[in-house]
Amino acid sequence: MVTGAIFADLGNDVIGVDIDRSRVDSLNAGDCPIHEPRLPELLKRNLKEGRLTFATSIPEAVSTSEIIFICVGTPPAEDGGTDLSQVETAATGIAHAVNGYKIIVNKSTVPVGTGDFVRDVIEKNGVAAKDFDVVCNPEFLREGQAVRDTLQPDRIVIGSSSETAAKTVELLYQALGAPCIITDTQSAELIKYASNAFLATKITFINAVANLCEQTQADIREVVKGVGADSRIGPAFLGAGLGYGGSCFPKDVDALLHASRRLGAEMPILEAVRAENDSRVPRFIQRIIGRLGTKNRLPLEGTTIGVLGLSFKPDTDDMREAKSIEICHALRETGARLRAYDPIATTNARRIIGDDGIEYCQNPYEAAKGASGIVIVTEWREFIQLNLNRLKSEMVEPIIFDGRNVYSSEQVTDAGFEYFSIGKIPSKPKP
Numbered sequence: 532m533v534t535g536a537i538f539a540d541l542g543n544d545v546i547g548v549d550i551d552r553s554r555v556d557s558l559n560a561g562d563c564p565i566h567e568p569r570l571p572e573l574l575k576r577n578l579k580e581g582r583l584t585f586a587t588s589i590p591e592a593v594s595t596s597e598i599i600f601i602c603v604g605t606p607p608a609e610d611g612g613t614d615l616s617q618v619e620t621a622a623t624g625i626a627h628a629v630n631g632y633k634i635i636v637n638k639s640t641v642p643v644g645t646g647d648f649v650r651d652v653i654e655k656n657g658v659a660a661k662d663f664d665v666v667c668n669p670e671f672l673r674e675g676q677a678v679r680d681t682l683q684p685d686r687i688v689i690g691s692s693s694e695t696a697a698k699t700v701e702l703l704y705q706a707l708g709a710p711c712i713i714t715d716t717q718s719a720e721l722i723k724y725a726s727n728a729f730l731a732t733k734i735t736f737i738n739a740v741a742n743l744c745e746q747t748q749a750d751i752r753e754v755v756k757g758v759g760a761d762s763r764i765g766p767a768f769l770g771a772g773l774g775y776g777g778s779c780f781p782k783d784v785d786a787l788l789h790a791s792r793r794l795g796a797e798m799p800i801l802e803a804v805r806a807e808n809d810s811r812v813p814r815f816i817q818r819i820i821g822r823l824g825t826k827n828r829l830p831l832e833g834t835t836i837g838v839l840g841l842s843f844k845p846d847t848d849d850m851r852e853a854k855s856i857e858i859c860h861a862l863r864e865t866g867a868r869l870r871a872y873d874p875i876a877t878t879n880a881r882r883i884i885g886d887d888g889i890e891y892c893q894n895p896y897e898a899a900k901g902a903s904g905i906v907i908v909t910e911w912r913e914f915i916q917l918n919l920n921r922l923k924s925e926m927v928e929p930i931i932f933d934g935r936n937v938y939s940s941e942q943v944t945d946a947g948f949e950y951f952s953i954g955k956i957p958s959k960p961k962p
């Protein structure tokens with residue numbers, strides 16, 4: 532959607548095809564089915580000017596297009612690999628509609644070798660090799676800033692065995708002025724997985740250092756300032772927290788691990804990343820129980836906890852692999868009653884987390900009502916400058932468990948809170 536809207540904004544005619552009719556209908560009506568800053572304006576403008584349309588019919592879209600992007604989901608398969616069934620179905624549909632030379636671009640995140648798989652599917656469905664080329668053009672945008680990332684990408688990666696096809700796709704991006712890396716298909720496929728796995732490793736590394744800080748007088752935020760100032764390391768992706776989640780990092784790390792095993796080039800480093808990431812929430816829950824729990828079978832029975840932030844990260848309503856899911860389940864299992872608030876993800880969250888033992892609130896202060904602790908799960912901007920006095924006045928016990936290091940110790944202890952953050956020993960409230 533984001534790439535299509537931006538290609539349309541650059542003057543191309545774009546047809547977005549999806550098998551989900553309700554999604555197509557709402558898009559044609561100008562309603563954006565996901566929360567993504569700046570996307571609704573782009574969508575409305577290009578729909579109005581007739582450069583962008585949405586349809587459920589592959590044949591019409593394929594027959595009128597020179598370049599076809601496959602951007603379908605590539606979820607985890609049962610064997611730990613990647614389920615390519617959506618890619619296969621899309622490629623089959625495209626093959627049946629080919630009416631002349633086409634460039635078929637795989638934008639979905641796929642295991643190394645998928646370009647050949649797509650080529651095979653298309654050929655098996657009756658298209659001659661001369662009538663198409665396959666290109667891999669992985670997507671690097673981040674949800675929550677997808678429009679910005681698409682307009683100002685760090686790099687565009689284009690992999691193909693056809694120089695002409697690669698150059699044609701490069702032309703499509705030319706107006707963005709971003710560096711373009713043209714390479715072979717398999718390298719392009721691996722660039723995407725290696726990038727995500729590296730970022731997941733960076734996050735995990737600093738989380739492990741944060742664990743160490745919690746056993747010392749060191750403060751992870753101070754440590755990160757010094758580490759991130761090294762130009763060989765850089766400050767990005769060094770925010771210690773509850774671990775990576777979302778629809779990409781967990782599945783892409785698993786997929787790379789699976790591929791490395793399959794190809795006999797194992798990557799035990801990623802096993803360690805995965806294990807450390809999986810331990811983040813249990814460790815955080817233990818800190819909450821350690822402070823608020825009893826020795827009863829359900830240590831938090833009768834305790835109310837406010838949960839701030841449910842989406843997997845700020846500026847999106849995406850709940851896929853959100854840490855809030857694991858946190859809410861774990862807290863309910865220990866007997867806690869929850870009061871949760873998210874600026875925009877509540878509807879999606881309710882569908883996944885359910886209503887049992889949890890009340891969804893209209894604002895952070897309502898979520899704090901009667902609570903013995905507030906848990907910050909997602910670092911939404913609006914949590915940074917909450918009225919802490921008002922928050923405290925709603926609570927039974929003023930304790931903040933900050934899973935994203937949104938606050939500084941001084942800020943919250945000055946306001947009379949006891950403060951647990953990631954990578955620092957707890958701070959007592961100032962009298």
Ligand SMILES: NC(=O)c1ccc[n+]([C@@H]2O[C@H](COP(=O)([O-])OP(=O)(O)OC[C@H]3O[C@@H](n4cnc5c(N)ncnc54)[C@H](O)[C@@H]3O)[C@@H](O)[C@H]2O)c1
Pocket residue numbers: 548549550551554602603604605617620621624638639640641670671672673674778779
């Ligand atoms: N979401 C991200 O931030 C992000 C970032 C980079 C890369 N990616 C990759 O992009 C791909 C898509 O991710 P997403 O988050 O947009 O997935 P998604 O599941 O939200 O969207 C995929 C869409 O494809 C549609 N679809 C499925 N089969 C189809 C078919 N045969 N024909 C037409 N439409 C079909 C689905 O109905 C759905 O609307 C994945 O490979 C993902 O790893 C996603």
